[in-house]
Each structure stands twice: as structure tokens, then as C-alpha cells.
Amino acid sequence: MFDLSKEKIDVKCDCGRKHIATLQDAINRKTIKCSCGTNIQLNDNNRSARKGVNDINKVFRDLENTFKKLGK
Numbered sequence: 614m615f616d617l618s619k620e621k622i623d624v625k626c627d628c629g630r631k632h633i634a635t636l637q638d639a640i641n642r643k644t645i646k647c648s649c650g651t652n653i654q655l656n657d658n659n660r661s662a663r664k665g666v667n668d669i670n671k672v673f674r675d676l677e678n679t680f681k682k683l684g685k
């Protein structure tokens with residue numbers, strides 16, 4: 614089964630470093646420690662998380678379209 618919570622999201626620090634978290638981390642409001650000393654508080658309203666979900670929704674739509682085509 615496709616597990617949405619394991620979907621990876623990009624979290625960008627103010628210093629420009631990129632961190633990889635999962636949607637589950639965002640839902641759990643996990644804090645990511647950047648090597649620049651900044652603590653990045655994740656939350657499920659995070660723009661990155663929402664972008665990830667949108668990407669996944671797009672993937673599902675594409676899949677659905679593919680199946681529709683196959684069904685013809």
C-alpha cells in the first residue's frame with residue numbers, strides 16, 4: 614500500500630541548506646537541526662508539506678488517467 618506519511622519533503626533553511634524530512638515528520642511537528650545552528654520547526658501547515666501533498670495528488674491523478682486509458 615502506498616504510504617503517504619513516508620513521502621519525502623524538502624525543507625529549506627534560511628541559510629539555504631536543504632533538509633529531507635517526511636510528511637510524517639511534519640505531522641509530528643518534528644524539529645530539524647540545521648548545521649548552521651537553526652532549529653526548523655516542522656508543522657503540517659508547512660508550505661513544503663503542502664507542496665508534497667499536491668505533488669502526490671498529481672501523481673494519483675496521472676495514475677488514474679493512465680488506468681482510464683488502459684481500460685478503453
Ligand SMILES: [Zn+2]
Pocket residue numbers: 626627628629630647648649650651
Ligand atoms: Zn541552516
